[in-house]
Amino acid sequence: xxxxxxxxxxxxxxxxxxxxxxxxxxxxxxxxxxxxxxxxxxxxxxxxxxxxxxxxxxxxxxxxxxxxxxxxxxxxxxxxxxxxxxxxxxxxxxxxxxxxxxxxxxxxxxxxxxxxxxxxxxxxxxxxxxxxxxxxxxxxxxxxxxxxxxxxxxxxxxxxxxxxxxxxxxxxxxxx
Numbered sequence: 403x404x405x406x407x408x409x410x411x412x413x414x415x416x417x418x419x420x421x422x423x424x425x426x427x428x429x430x431x432x433x434x435x436x437x438x439x440x441x442x443x444x445x446x447x448x449x450x451x452x453x454x455x456x457x458x459x460x461x462x463x464x465x466x467x468x469x470x471x472x473x474x475x476x477x478x479x480x481x482x483x484x485x486x487x488x489x490x491x492x493x494x495x496x497x498x499x500x501x502x503x504x505x506x507x508x509x510x511x512x513x514x515x516x517x518x519x520x521x522x523x524x525x526x527x528x529x530x531x532x533x534x535x536x537x538x539x540x541x542x543x544x545x546x547x548x549x550x551x552x553x554x555x556x557x558x559x560x561x562x563x564x565x566x567x568x569x570x571x572x573x574x575x576x577x578x
Contacts, residue, residue, distance in 0.1 A: 403489050403490070403491050403507065403511055403551075404489065404490050404492065405487060405488070405489050406487075406488040406489065406490060408485070410488075411485070411486070411487075411488045414488050414490070414525075414528065414538070414550060415462065415463055415486075415488070417528045417534050417537055417538065418463060418464050418525050418527055418528045418550065419464050420534060421464075421527035421528045421530065421531045421534045422464035422527045424531055424534075425527055425530070425531070439451075439454075447565070449562070450562060450563065452560045452562075453559060453560060453562045455559060456478045456479060456480040457478070457479045457480075458479070458480070458481075458482040462482055462483070462484055462486065463482070463486055463488075463523075463525065463552055464525070464527060483554060486552045486553075486554060487552065487553045487554055488525075488550060488551070488552055488553075489511070489550070489551045489553055490538065490547055490549075490550055490551075491504055491507060491508055491511070491547070491548050491549040491550075491551065492538075492539075492545045492546060492547050492548060493507075493545070493546055493548055494544050494545060494546075495544065495546065496539075496546040500546065500548075501548070504548035504549065508548075508549055511551065515553060519555070520553055520554065520555065521553070521554060521555060521556030521557075521559075522551050522552065522553050523551065523552040524549060524550070524551055525549075525550040525551065525552055526549060526550065528547070528550055529547055529548060529549060529550065535547055538550075
């Protein structure tokens with residue numbers, strides 16, 4: 403995990419905004435947001451309205467807008483920090499083992515940030531668009547960007563529902 407310099411942060415924000423615009427212009431993207439928000443009651447999964455925070459009045463950093471399809475939410479706008487702290491999680495390699503390593507590292511970073519009362523926001527748009535991800539990746543050094551995080555202080559958010567442990571953890575072996 404690397405903290406971006408001011409110049410790097412500005413470049414990452416510009417790439418994130420470009421990726422966000424590209425995704426918002428895609429019908430499949432809007433349909434996926436709808437599956438995770440509007441239809442969540444039927445599936446018990448997804449993002450409840452109570453977890454959809456305020457909108458960044460400055461629109462400095464694109465955030466995954468789970469309220470995009472729910473105009474009835476009447477979300478307030480707030481002035482977020484104009485110069486957010488941005489971290490890049492990268493791996494040596496870009497295969498299944500590297501992705502697993504990235505997930506484990508991300509888990510540690512998120513838990514450590516929570517322990518220190520820091521708020522984190524995943525900014526995955528730039529790594530979801532291959533052409534933009536390439537600009538965050540240095541293949542000559544064997545480094546591939548896997549995730550972008552905004553880290554800082556924020557107001558506590560309400561807890562979101564979780565599935566019961568019995569639905570997500572296998573406790574026995576399946577017979578052959």
